[in-house]
Amino acid sequence: MKRTDMIEDIAKVVSDMTPKEGYSDTHLSEVSLFRAENNYLDIPLLYNQCLCIIVRGSKEVSLKEKTLTYDPNHFLVVPTIMPFECETYATHDNPFFGITISVDYIIVQDILDQLGEKFTASSVALAPNPGAYLEELTEDILEPTLRLLNSLREKKDADVLGRQTLRELYYRTLMGKNGHILASAARGKSSYAKIAKALRIIHEDCSASLDITNLAEKANMSVRSFHDHFKTVTTYSPLQYLKRIRLDKARLLLANQGLQANVTAHMVGYESTSQFSREFKRYFGYSPKDTQKEFLQNLVR
Known part of the structure; x- marks a missing residue:
């Protein structure tokens, strides 16, 4: 099957499975579908570890x-x-169709163990800003993506x-040009994996005071090395990252x-409500009390 035909077939399946704008769940918790029929600009979003595939429209994500x-x-x-700061481009006549696939690092680690020596050098110095990267959307990705979507029609x-196809997609991504970055995040001893673990700690308990020394110790790094690697991965300092996570959760x-x-404000770790309200409005462009009115229902998770 030609590449263009696969893209059209995937778009048709996503269209069938997304009756309205926004996210649609599937029979697999790791896979969600997204449809947009308008441009959505300057939307702050928090991405968990994932693969994001688009077959119609386009999207920009920015880290500083x-x-x-x-x-x-x-x-x-x-x-x-x-x-990220996100911009989605779509129209009613040419809607945006996207597929988000969560990355299961238990499976990724198992694949790496099977591959053996190929990714033993994954802990080498990080390329600038590798918190996210692009890969070419080739037939090797499109073909299993189409099979994955077709399998989602029935729960069994x-x-x-x-689930078998998810494993194949992880493997194909690892074999891509920048697959060593994903492999490095899965390897527990790499600097990337240590920072990824620290990010999960911050994400899971953002209301706690940030103790950089403690996080550095858990990562088995010096404070200076931890700070430098943290900024390499996220483009933020630990304090800047914590503030952003708190506001997104709020x-x-x-x-x-x-x-x-x-x-x-208290639930996400702010001691001052007035400071929280100021920073919230500066970040999102509207006050906390206007959130339900301004929030894009079903378009943000």
């Missing part, structure tokens, strides 16, 4: 001075939790065939639970 554009020619690989097929709490600003 670095911008990556993925589309039907390139897919995005996010090896660890990353906060998803549980058996779909927005979800305000939108989904309708909490008051003072309660939300």
